[in-house]
Amino acid sequence: xxxxxxxxxxxxxxxYFKINRKVGMKLKDGVWVDDYKCFYGSCQSEAEQKYNDxxxxxxxxxxxxxxxxxxxxxxxxxxxxxxxxxxxxTKVRYIRSYNxxxxxxxxxxxxxxxxxxxITPLQIQDIYNNCxxxxxxxxxxxNLLVHFFKYADLNSxxxxxxxxxxxxxxxxxxxxxxxxxxxDDESLKKVIAALDGNTLRLLVVLAVNTGAxxxxxxxxxxxxxxxxxxxxxxxxxxxxxxxxEGEKKTELHIEETKxxxxxxxxxxxxxxxxxxxxxxxLQTAEMEKHGYTTxxxxxxxxxxxxxxxxxxxxxxRLYKRIGVEHHKFHAYRHTFGTNLSRAGVPIEETSxxxxxxxxxxxxxxxxxxxxxxxxxxxxxIAGYSLDQTA
Numbered sequence: 410x411x412x413x414x415x416x417x418x419x420x421x422x423x424x425y426f427k428i429n430r431k432v433g434m435k436l437k438d439g440v441w442v443d444d445y446k447c448f449y450g451s452c453q454s455e456a457e458q459k460y461n462d463x464x465x466x467x468x469x470x471x472x473x474x475x476x477x478x479x480x481x482x483x484x485x486x487x488x489x490x491x492x493x494x495x496x497x498x499t500k501v502r503y504i505r506s507y508n509x510x511x512x513x514x515x516x517x518x519x520x521x522x523x524x525x526x527x528i529t530p531l532q533i534q535d536i537y538n539n540c541x542x543x544x545x546x547x548x549x550x551x552n553l554l555v556h557f558f559k560y561a562d563l564n565s566x567x568x569x570x571x572x573x574x575x576x577x578x579x580x581x582x583x584x585x586x587x588x589x590x591x592x593d594d595e596s597l598k599k600v601i602a603a604l605d606g607n608t609l610r611l612l613v614v615l616a617v618n619t620g621a622x623x624x625x626x627x628x629x630x631x632x633x634x635x636x637x638x639x640x641x642x643x644x645x646x647x648x649x650x651x652x653x654e655g656e657k658k659t660e661l662h663i664e665e666t667k668x669x670x671x672x673x674x675x676x677x678x679x680x681x682x683x684x685x686x687x688x689x690x691l692q693t694a695e696m697e698k699h700g701y702t703t704x705x706x707x708x709x710x711x712x713x714x715x716x717x718x719x720x721x722x723x724x725x726r727l728y729k730r731i732g733v734e735h736h737k738f739h740a741y742r743h744t745f746g747t748n749l750s751r752a753g754v755p756i757e758e759t760s761x762x763x764x765x766x767x768x769x770x771x772x773x774x775x776x777x778x779x780x781x782x783x784x785x786x787x788x789x790i791a792g793y794s795l796d797q798t799a
Contacts, residue, residue, distance in 0.1 A: 413452060425449040428456045432463065478528055479512065479521030481566070485557055493556075496664055498646045503556075506549035510540050525561075530570045538577055548576045589777045590740040591747045592617070596733040600724075603731045608695070609723060611688035612707055612715075613741060615639070619675045620745035620763045623738050627715055628663050630704040631689070637682060639675045641764065642666060645714055661714050671764040746774040 414424035432446045448463065450456035486504060493500070511517035516539065520532055533554070537547050555571045562569040592600075597617060604610035615626055624644040633640045646664045666672055677685070688706065696702055701712035708714060721738060728735050742763070749759045760771040 425451065426453045426456045428453070428460060430460045476525050477522060478525045479518075481525055481561075482507075482521065482554075482557055485560060486553075489560060490553070490556060498664060503549050503553040506542070506546045507553045510536065510542055510547065510550045514540060516540070525567050528567075528570060530573055533570060534574055537574065544576065544578050551576050589743050589747065589773055590736055591744045591777070592736060592740055597744065599731055599733055600727065603727055606691070608688065608691060608707065609720065611684055612720070613724075614681060614684045616738070616741035617744050617748075618678065618681050620742045620749075621675070622742060622764075623717060623720075625666065625671075627705075627707050629706045631706065632704065634677070634682075634685060637677050637679075639677055641675065642672050644671075647717075666764070668764075668766050670761075670766040673761060673764045675762055743774070746771065747777055750774045750778040 414426050426449070428448050429445050430448060431443050446463070448456045448459040450459055490504075491500065495503075511521050514536075517536055520528065520536060537551070540547065551571070551574065558567070558569040558571045561567045601610060601613055604613060612626060615621060615629075616623070619639055619641075621629075621639070621641055622644070624646065625641050627645040628643045629639075629641075633642070642665070643663050644666050645661055647661050685706075692706075692708075695710055696712075699710050699712075703712045705714070717738075724738070725735060746759060746763055749762065750756075754762075756768060756771055756775055759774065760768045763771060765771050
């Protein structure tokens with residue numbers, strides 16, 4: 410009697426019996442979902458036997474509670490995490506932060522060197538509380554552990570130890586004024602005037618009038634400016650390949666913005682739109698002169714993306730030449746947020762315009778402006794009681 414089959418290759422050939430069975434869990438679009446695998450045999454019983462053999466093999470290779478946590482995580486990173494659907498830059502950031510906090514620090518090494526069955530949430534929390542890394546680095550390492558322990562829990566390796574963990578934030582210094590570096594009006598106008606005829610002029614103008622991050626500005630093309638509005642939906646990333654095994658080689662590529670809240674639409678004033686048109690004419694002349702074409706707003710004279718370090722060097726030389734105080738490029742974004750506060754824009758709207766995921770990140774601009782107003786008020790009060798002409 411012929412064996413029953415249900416599958417045949419498209420190009421013809423031998424027929425098989427095919428079954429599709431759940432074999433575990435996998436990460437897809439940031440969510441753990443059922444992982445299915447197809448098994449083939451000359452009949453149903455043979456396909457079922459191959460499935461049973463596969464599951465038995467997985468059980469034989471299952472992780473023991475005595476397995477070292479660090480070794481298990483390393484294997485998971487290599488076989489599961491590196492192949493998940495997260496952005497490459499996100500995977501690189503998570504892995505680097507995990508390595509720094511757990512593989513390169515004394516306390517971290519001691520923890521991940523213990524058997525996975527002996528680890529407690531409090532031990533991980535102690536690492537978070539006592540390490541000297543910034544909040545964003547701890548958060549990135551924590552996110553990797555969240556993905557790992559969800560996988561471990563779903564596959565009966567160990568329970569999820571991250572459910573009750575908290576990523577601490579370092580206390581804000583004093584009033585928070587020290588955290589903000591902003592341009593004063595006179596110096597800013599001096600910088601922009603000195604950049605007349607330079608393609609960096611629009612980069613500065615957009616930075617201080619939209620609050621866009623450097624990476625977001627470099628990813629802009631002319632299609633992102635429509636009807637007097639700037640649409641920010643992407644960024645230029647410079648990251649290493651997730652499989653580079655610690656190599657320093659990186660490459661530039663366009664990718665989605667950091668978070669969903671980073672996607673935003675910002676109105677452009679008429680003077681800024683005039684600057685865009687002026688820049689376009691300047692760039693068109695450069696393209697004709699050097700023989701390249703691009704739709705991106707900001708490129709070098711041969712059509713490649715700007716390098717952050719080269720831009721910083723150019724601006725630093727300019728600041729020194731015209732005699733203004735040096736500021737990092739991010740100060741233009743801080744200035745935008747501060748000026749919105751000065752203009753009385755509600756903090757909720759400022760948060761949206763700046764693409765903040767948490768309104769507490771926006772509050773520092775209002776703290777800064779309020780402090781300036783209070784300082785002006787007490788200076789005025791001093792005039793009522795002290796002779797300031799002496």
